[in-house]
Amino acid sequence: MSFCVDKLCCVRGNTTILSDVSFELATGDCLILRGPNGIGKSTLLNTLAGLAPQGHGTSTLDPDDIAYSGHLDAIKFQLTVAENLQFWAGVYGTNTVASVMQGFGLTELANRPAGNLSAGQKRRVGLARLLVSDRKVWLMDEPTTSLDADHTALITKMIDDHCQSGGIAVLSTHIDLDIKNAQTLELSQFKPEQARNNDVFLEGSF
Amino acid sequence: MLALFLRDLKLAIRTGGGFGLALAFFLIVVMFVPFGVGSDLTLLARIAPGILWIGALLACLLSLDRIFQLDAEDGTLNVLATSPIPLSGVTVAKSMAHWVTTGLPLTIAAIPLGYLLNLPSIAYAWLFVSLFIGTPALSFIGAFGAAITVGIKRGGLLLSLLVLPLYIPTLIFGAVTVIKAVEGSNPMPSLMFLAGLTLLSVVIMPFASALALKANLS
Numbered sequence: 001m002s003f004c005v006d007k008l009c010c011v012r013g014n015t016t017i018l019s020d021v022s023f024e025l026a027t028g029d030c031l032i033l034r035g036p037n038g039i040g041k042s043t044l045l046n047t048l049a050g051l052a053p054q055g056h057g058t059s060t061l062d063p064d065d066i067a068y069s070g071h072l073d074a075i076k077f078q079l080t081v082a083e084n085l086q087f088w089a090g091v092y093g094t095n096t097v098a099s100v101m102q103g104f105g106l107t108e109l110a111n112r113p114a115g116n117l118s119a120g121q122k123r124r125v126g127l128a129r130l131l132v133s134d135r136k137v138w139l140m141d142e143p144t145t146s147l148d149a150d151h152t153a154l155i156t157k158m159i160d161d162h163c164q165s166g167g168i169a170v171l172s173t174h175i176d177l178d179i180k181n182a183q184t185l186e187l188s189q190f191k192p193e194q195a196r197n198n199d200v201f202l203e204g205s206f
Numbered sequence: 207m208l209a210l211f212l213r214d215l216k217l218a219i220r221t222g223g224g225f226g227l228a229l230a231f232f233l234i235v236v237m238f239v240p241f242g243v244g245s246d247l248t249l250l251a252r253i254a255p256g257i258l259w260i261g262a263l264l265a266c267l268l269s270l271d272r273i274f275q276l277d278a279e280d281g282t283l284n285v286l287a288t289s290p291i292p293l294s295g296v297t298v299a300k301s302m303a304h305w306v307t308t309g310l311p312l313t314i315a316a317i318p319l320g321y322l323l324n325l326p327s328i329a330y331a332w333l334f335v336s337l338f339i340g341t342p343a344l345s346f347i348g349a350f351g352a353a354i355t356v357g358i359k360r361g362g363l364l365l366s367l368l369v370l371p372l373y374i375p376t377l378i379f380g381a382v383t384v385i386k387a388v389e390g391s392n393p394m395p396s397l398m399f400l401a402g403l404t405l406l407s408v409v410i411m412p413f414a415s416a417l418a419l420k421a422n423l424s
Binding site for chain 2: 049050051052063064066067068069070071072073074075076077078079083087088089090091092093129133
């Protein structure tokens with residue numbers, strides 16, 4: 001499978017954040033989005049996921065292929081780790097919870113309420129959801145936030161394995177991840193030239 | 207959708223789920239009425255249908271903002287929006303769960319509370335049936351209001367202002383059903399209207415809510 005993004009514009013309100021973003025990804029590819037804070041990494045991921053409204057341009061990414069992981073972990077504190085993952089397995093219609101927890105070192109945490117976990121452990125539960133969902137294209141917004149070195153390596157390997165087995169990953173990060181076949185996309189180049197002065201009230205004031 | 211429905215039920219009865227809140231509010235409101243208006247039994251019997259319906263409606267309103275707000279705060283709503291369940295399906299599952307944890311307990315609690323207000327015995331069956339048929343509309347219309355205000359922190363006031371006018375038809379036909387039964391005339395026509403209102407909200411509201419959620423996602 002593959003998908004192609006052609007001259008996509010990302011908008012927030014009336015402001016164009018990124019313009020003419022183009023790239024093409026095929027099976028096994030991993031795309032790493034780089035750029036300074038506020039450049040629009042999250043906005044691009046949200047636009048690809050269909051959460052943010054799309055400006056001009058086209059994306060051939062099928063919404064039914066996406067697994068999305070944002071800044072928030074999307075876990076319920078009142079439920080246990082196993083119940084959280086079981087819920088997502090129910091939503092996506094899969095039954096791989098036990099093996100995913102095994103692979104992620106979550107088995108001993110299975111019966112802990114998710115609210116008692118540390119930030120890094122919550123993150124792992126949030127990322128385990130991607131494996132449970134069994135989707136082809138992973139969209140991940142800074143997946144390694146609050147993870148220690150060992151678990152960053154584990155996540156890197158998980159993304160690597162996903163791509164090796166025919167998946168695609170698009171992620172934003174500020175640290176260097178050791179992923180084979182990874183392409184890097186610097187988003188500063190897509191910044192619209194007149195990012196300022198688009199406020200009708202301030203037009204001409206500067 | 208079943209997974210989401212069951213999860214919402216589970217969350218409602220766990221700590222901080224707010225399951226008992228609406229029920230406790232309903233009990234308090236109805237039990238305070240005799241203290242407020244005095245113990246005139248004929249007067250109480252006359253106002254009982256209205257009090258019970260208004261109490262149930264306000265109690266339902268209390269728990270509406272939880273329908274989407276909690277899921278929006280921890281990012282679950284964003285993931286649900288990219289999941290195989292369409293947003294209208296998400297709304298249906300959540301409205302149903304809200305009804306089972308709010309509307310249904312209120313319907314059952316209304317029976318003993320009717321006794322407290324000296325409701326004539328002929329009207330109990332109609333009270334139960336009218337609440338049973340009418341409260342799903344409260345949940346589905348309420349979910350629509352909750353979907354519109356999901357992006358707003360502490361949006362409870364706006365939510366009430368949006369939802370209460372939409373509740374008025376349900377309140378009128380629900381209360382009239384019980385009043386007719388008390389008076390001994392035929393409550394069936396108003397019950398039919400009530401059922402029609404519920405069916406209309408069940409059909410339309412999930413789609414309206416889905417549009418509102420879509421606009422509020424970030």
